[in-house]
Amino acid sequence: MKAAVVAAAAAVLAGGASAHSHRHAHKALFQKRSLNDTEVCVPTCTTIYSTIYGEETWIQPPPKSTEAPVPVPVITTTPEPEPVVVPTTTTTEPAIVPTPIPQICPTPGTYTFPATTIVVTETTTVCAASTTEVPSGTHTLGGVTTVVETATEIVCPYATTEVENGVVTSVIKTTTFVCPSAGTYTIAPITTVVPSVTTVVVPVVTTYCPGTYTAPAVVTTITETNVVVYCPFTSSEIPAPTPQAVTPKPQAAPEPAPAPAPAPEKPKAVAPPPASTPAKGKGSVGGGKLGGKGKHWAMTYTPFRPDGHCKTYSEVDADVKIIASKNFEALRIYSTDCDTLPNVGAAAEKYGLRLIIGLFVGSPGCDNGNPTIAQQISALKEWKKWHLVDLCVVGNEALFNGYCSVQQLADLIVHTKKELGSAGYTGPYTTTDVLSAFEAGDMSPVCNVIDVVSANVHAYFNYQTTPGQAGKFVRSQLDAVSKICGGKPSYCMETGWPTSGVCNGAACAGVPQQKEAIASIEQEIGQSVVFFSFRDDPWKNPGACNCERSWGSDKAFGY
Incomplete structure (x- = not known):
């Protein structure tokens, strides 16, 4: 018996983008x-x-x-x-x-x-x-x-x-x-x-x-x-x-993967005023001072062992050394737990990598008084190695998961700017979500307070996309979110392909499929994406797609 998962999605590969539900969040x-x-x-x-x-x-x-x-x-x-x-x-x-x-x-x-x-x-x-x-x-x-x-x-x-x-x-x-x-x-x-x-x-x-x-x-x-x-x-x-x-x-239920449905009407793009530290360059994919010099910009990194416990500094150091050896220029971290800031920060500095830091918003919600958010902000202010930081991402799919309203998320970004600004951070800010969240309503409150627009894009969850089309699919999604935020430069904060899981139409998981998908993304848009992820995550729930644990890219990148 095989299990498939169907959700609402819109599938447009060339000349458009697809709104898709996301398994990960x-x-x-x-x-x-x-x-x-x-x-x-x-x-x-x-x-x-x-x-x-x-x-x-x-x-x-x-x-x-x-x-x-x-x-x-x-x-x-x-x-x-x-x-x-x-x-x-x-x-x-x-x-x-x-x-x-x-x-x-x-x-x-x-x-x-x-x-x-x-x-x-x-x-x-x-x-x-x-x-x-x-x-x-x-x-x-x-x-x-x-x-x-x-x-x-x-x-x-x-x-x-x-x-x-x-x-x-x-x-x-x-x-x-x-x-x-x-x-x-x-x-x-x-x-x-x-x-x-x-x-x-x-x-x-x-x-x-x-x-x-x-x-x-x-x-x-x-x-x-x-x-x-x-x-x-x-x-x-x-x-x-x-x-x-x-x-x-x-709070912890397995998430479904998407499948086809009629595309929703896209809201009109809002032309927001410039944010506090606008990125240079014209809109659509990339632009400005962010992004890589070659095909590898950044890799997501979470310092967890296969059993879900925290890695030691020596284990983190060994991981970061491998990532640097594959010509990646930055690491994306999601939160401050597991001694992420001191351990990953020290290893990144040692091997010449930059950091994309994150403020994780979970089920307690998006309110500024949330003690989990306050703790993360406090940790960042205490750490304050801003010379390593290229970008601050406030929230990861917080809209899609219902943790924040658009206005609450905008207020949190403003609050974070004020707090980190008082500790000396002057770099750009963004949030990241799936395209369907951007298309769900008026995003102008968020667009007005971010410097670049970001999305998490996983082509595997579009049933019409083969591994070889993954790069074009990611680009089409980033073009769409850029238009929604008035042409701001757009970047992908997560993209990849699983090595195991159920087939979702033309999108099938597997080692050769992952290599083909990542090669497609590298060729099309590698300088503007963060690849997900460094290793497989056996501690995760496999999810309805049976794929959650198998996004590690070591076979594709050869480490």
């Missing part, structure tokens, strides 16, 4: 934090639990027939400290929420799936599930990781499981977590023991905001037998009484 960056069990609350912390029981929500393999089998999850247990009050339990009816709809295609042919709409009338939190493959042994997974700068009390939901009479039920618990001092605390991870390599199902908290969610009508051609197609809900439209994002805010 770097939720995995915070998923990694949920797998990191090196720092947990000290024994003097106190937890107070309340519980909400929900329906069983395990992810299961695609069915081998039209009858879905009963899922058999890996049974896990959660060690819990003794509560200081008697826990309260509330049983709730299963909520109707916009989770992807599985459709079974038993034979080859053309299938039409009608549009489906679900209205969520109030903010709904449910237990979803995430999967991760682990080797034999004892593993600590899941939980909620938070960083506090002082003694504080945190109230947050987390997902776990309970077993009664052999029945495993997903559970959302709310805990009041009292931490006595500054530090990083992981709340209620799950411990599981497996005898061999096993795909473990981990419950996660997923929250949907009020709105109208639509799974667009999809027509797709299936060439194999017994294919399961997942039609995800990709939009949410509801008048918001306050400037809050109204798209769903999943």
Whole structure:
């Protein structure tokens, strides 16, 4: 059985661009934090639990027939400290929420799936599930990781499981977590023991905001037998009484890959006034002082080991040395965790590489008061090696994931400019998202406060694009986002091709396909893109495309 994933997309290769849903969004960056069990609350912390029981929500393999089998999850247990009050339990009816709809295609042919709409009338939190493959042994997974700068009390939901009479039920618990001092605390991870390599199902908290969610009508051609197609809900439209994002805010659920749909009408380009430090040169792809001298400008880099734990400085140094040896000129980093600034910064300076720094915006949202954002800004101000920095990227697909509204993101960029400017940074700013997020509405608030416009473009998620057409596809997308922001210079902050995963129409994953795609991108637009990624990421959830772990470019670049 093979699984395919279908979402709304527009596919135009030459003379236009495609709006596409994106599998990645770097939720995995915070998923990694949920797998990191090196720092947990000290024994003097106190937890107070309340519980909400929900329906069983395990992810299961695609069915081998039209009858879905009963899922058999890996049974896990959660060690819990003794509560200081008697826990309260509330049983709730299963909520109707916009989770992807599985459709079974038993034979080859053309299938039409009608549009489906679900209205969520109030903010709904449910237990979803995430999967991760682990080797034999004892593993600590899941939980909620938070960083506090002082003694504080945190109230947050987390997902776990309970077993009664052999029945495993997903559970959302709310805990009041009292931490006595500054530090990083992981709340209620799950411990599981497996005898061999096993795909473990981990419950996660997923929250949907009020709105109208639509799974667009999809027509797709299936060439194999017994294919399961997942039609995800990709939009949410509801008048918001306050400037809050109204798209769903999943915390760790696997993301779908896109497939064809009619192209939405593109908003008119807005000609914004110049930002504080405008890049030189005329619009479209590249221009100004950014970009590479040759075919290799930059590579994404996250300092995580295959198990999701942080690399040491010597490991980071060895990685950066390899990247520099392949004639890359810069590294893109996403956040400040895992000692990224001191370790990656020192290695970059040692081997003559520049940095594209990042401010990661996740599920807590885009508000300037978000403690995670404040912590990252504080770390950057303390580090302040601006002589290494070419560009600051505020947010990675924060609009697409519903973490920010356009105005909230613009306000955050202005706030970041003020904070980093006070510490001496005078370089350019941008944010990066997928084209569909840029086309979803009026982007002028963001366009007005960035110096260059950036997008994440992965041609693999356009069903019409072969590996050899990847470069032209990336260029077409960057041309489109440049026009939306009045002709500002455009750059790609992520592009690449996976070495394993399901076929998405003409876009198939594989080692030779990756080499062909990267060669196409190098030839067409290599001086203006950041390649994704340095190594495979085994700690990530494989995702519906079964490709999330396999974007490492070592085979294509020969290191």
